[in-house]
Amino acid sequence: MRWFRTYWLHVLTHIGALIPLVLLFRDFTQNQLSADPIKEIQLRTGSYALILLMLTLGCTPVYIISGLKQVLQLRQLLGLYATMYAGLHFFNFVGLDYGFDFALIREDIFEKRYAVVGFAAFLILLALALTSANWWRKRLGRNWKRLHRLIYAAAFLSILHFLWQVKVDIRRPVIYVVILAILLAFRIPAIKEIVYSRSKWLKKRRDDNSQLDEA
Amino acid sequence: MIKVRSHEITPERIYISRRKFMVGVGALMASTLIPIGCKRSEDGILLPGTDFCEVTQVSRDTDELGVKLTSCQAIINYNNFYEFSEGKEDVATLSRNFKTSPWTIKVGGLVSKPLTLDMDTLLRKYPQEERIYRLRCVEAWSMVIPWVGFSLSKLLKDVEPTSQAKYVRFETLLAPEQMPGQKDKFFDWPYVEGLRLDEAMHNLTILATGLYGKPLPPQDGAPVRLVVPWKYGFKYIKSIVKIDLVTEMPVSFWMKYAPQEYGFYANVNPDVTHPRWSQSSERRIGEINRIKTLPFNGYADEVAHLYTGMDLGKFY
Numbered sequence: 037m038r039w040f041r042t043y044w045l046h047v048l049t050h051i052g053a054l055i056p057l058v059l060l061f062r063d064f065t066q067n068q069l070s071a072d073p074i075k076e077i078q079l080r081t082g083s084y085a086l087i088l089l090m091l092t093l094g095c096t097p098v099y100i101i102s103g104l105k106q107v108l109q110l111r112q113l114l115g116l117y118a119t120m121y122a123g124l125h126f127f128n129f130v131g132l133d134y135g136f137d138f139a140l141i142r143e144d145i146f147e148k149r150y151a152v153v154g155f156a157a158f159l160i161l162l163a164l165a166l167t168s169a170n171w172w173r174k175r176l177g178r179n180w181k182r183l184h185r186l187i188y189a190a191a192f193l194s195i196l197h198f199l200w201q202v203k204v205d206i207r208r209p210v211i212y213v214v215i216l217a218i219l220l221a222f223r224i225p226a227i228k229e230i231v232y233s234r235s236k237w238l239k240k241r242r243d244d245n246s247q248l249d250e251a
Numbered sequence: 252m253i254k255v256r257s258h259e260i261t262p263e264r265i266y267i268s269r270r271k272f273m274v275g276v277g278a279l280m281a282s283t284l285i286p287i288g289c290k291r292s293e294d295g296i297l298l299p300g301t302d303f304c305e306v307t308q309v310s311r312d313t314d315e316l317g318v319k320l321t322s323c324q325a326i327i328n329y330n331n332f333y334e335f336s337e338g339k340e341d342v343a344t345l346s347r348n349f350k351t352s353p354w355t356i357k358v359g360g361l362v363s364k365p366l367t368l369d370m371d372t373l374l375r376k377y378p379q380e381e382r383i384y385r386l387r388c389v390e391a392w393s394m395v396i397p398w399v400g401f402s403l404s405k406l407l408k409d410v411e412p413t414s415q416a417k418y419v420r421f422e423t424l425l426a427p428e429q430m431p432g433q434k435d436k437f438f439d440w441p442y443v444e445g446l447r448l449d450e451a452m453h454n455l456t457i458l459a460t461g462l463y464g465k466p467l468p469p470q471d472g473a474p475v476r477l478v479v480p481w482k483y484g485f486k487y488i489k490s491i492v493k494i495d496l497v498t499e500m501p502v503s504f505w506m507k508y509a510p511q512e513y514g515f516y517a518n519v520n521p522d523v524t525h526p527r528w529s530q531s532s533e534r535r536i537g538e539i540n541r542i543k544t545l546p547f548n549g550y551a552d553e554v555a556h557l558y559t560g561m562d563l564g565k566f567y
Contacts, residue, residue, distance in 0.1 A: 140541065
């Protein structure tokens, strides 16, 4: 029970992140993935990766507002799941859609900016996933933090990748732009200060600390 | 006496329109078509209430290149029809109650004999025939569809275009109360498309009124839509109410929003790349591997002469 009290957020994250995969698999086996299943897999895995990436970046703002330290530990998990869906997205594209026909891929894709930024985002996520273990964190020291700041670039490139593919109606990718902007705003020191000073839990902690100081 | 349950009785309106359609399709179809999975009651009348695809009729199961027809289910469940939804799979449901009768088409503009036709007259006046065509969507997927329809040229000859007429402009019904997508103010409705007069007069260009031997279902552009098989699918304007002969090149729906991506001509061309993705290959719905896209969608012998001397990279 104590274990669950410590890890309930982790459990919830695992379940939430895996449900879409289960549904995808179910729809695949029941032939429910539209008349163009490869496209449907592509669209679904892409949007799951993007949503999980936004959630990864959402951990810090949630922590700032709520003070729940446990939330910060979810970043790694959410980031790994985002990478997993980005990987499925990539291999569906190269493997199923283009049948590993690299001549065709080269001529079809590598002049296309959406593909280039999408691939770049995937490589970044892959590098971050591979170095996400604590062992690497210790080994890389301060550089680990620098490296992992690249998640902002990955998020930006992923949204660009989406934006450059919609036909004309850019409303959905623009929603992601707005979400990303809000999440990034929380990282601006001045804004962070305002949120800190207004959030009750921090005030309470500060008061507790000052009482301790007095004592 | 045989008992017929009330839900099995076809509303008279639908019954009559079906009959007229079948009369229009004519003796040719009745004598040569292969019924697929035919479900008939004893007196030969189609059973009402069955799914669209349960009873279909086609004369052959491949196109002239030997490519197999796309399944009826895929054709009626995977539709780009923004008037109902931007989701291809939502169109069939959202268009279920779309009213296609009564329906009139006004043919006018620069013509000597303007014409207003209702669907029954149109079906009676222009014998319907089967045309099996490849459809290539600009999004790089494709289908092979057994349309039922007639050459647009027959209709255009009847209205007698004047010498100033250079282009044909088509317009879809504007009915936001029936077409929920048209409530979306992001787009400027109704949908408009156009053809150069010689393209419109080409024998391959048809007005389609049916597919798989049956009247078009709403999601596929009922009751009448354009089909121009050597062009990208977005040219195939659906649910047409107005056809005008004009002098100036019409600005089509997609041209207005992204002229650098969707040109007026929109001829299928593997060498002219879409600014954001390649057009050199496509995936045929129902298959896994990509195939090479053919110039003019495989109809180059018939239509390439329409564009001699034109820079197809410039006039995309």
